[in-house]
Amino acid sequence: MDSEFMQEMAVRLAGLGLQVVRFEFPYMQTIRETGKRRPPDRMPKLLEFFTNLIEEQVEGDQPLYLAGKSMGGGVQLQCC
Template sequence: MQSVLTDQPAGEPRATLLLAHGAGAPMDSPFMTQLAAALSAQGIKVVRFEFPYMAARRDDGRKRPPNPMPMLEQCMREQAAGVSGRLFLGGKSMGARVASQLAAEVGAAGFICFGYPFHPPGKPERTRIEHLQQIGCPGLIVQGTRDPFGKPDEVAAYPLDPALQLHWLESGEHDFRPLKSSGLTQQALIEEAADVAAAFIAAAER
């Protein structure tokens, strides 16, 4: 398996999204693969990569905890340096946290979080929002309404930067899986997330 996966759109890409995985699943997990395909169908070039601990797991099959945040940031920083053209940083969960912390620093045109870990499940007092109170570039968070890492009523009370955009996926869990009773599908919510992300990128380019 190569260390980077690139999903190219059919025509000239409108931008490149550097997309980081979450803490527990690799860059080619079903969620990441479906999301990248939906984004590339919107004309976005998607570059997926793996943090060092996940790359090591791929080599020997042994599960490891995520690297310390400074190492995760440096890894994404190095990946961003290799991308030419208009760049957006993005990620799933932990990867979203890294992307949102680095986007302004690396000169990205914006960041997109697919399921942001506002707090650990069951521990709403341990928030991870300090850097989201004043963002240095356009930002979008796409979140399921049933996400245990941050639900609408919790997030509404946070002092987030008014410029930070939030889009809620009805009935979605952390991986955008909806309740069967909703009549929705995970694929439909992933495609909705890609639609919103594409509109955000188009607006950020103006």
């Protein structure tokens, strides 16, 4: 989430008038907080988190574009 690439993409997409939501999966939040590496959660847990995040962001008939890098991209492909 903090990579230069992800930051630049967020700025460019927002500059086009798109709402950009950046996030970390819970396992990455734990790594950031503890400084200890750990494996990702299993796909069902990742999908549940991702689906809930999408439901929180969707408003009316606005189109939704999903993108991700690494784990986020893989979960996005499984989800939608």
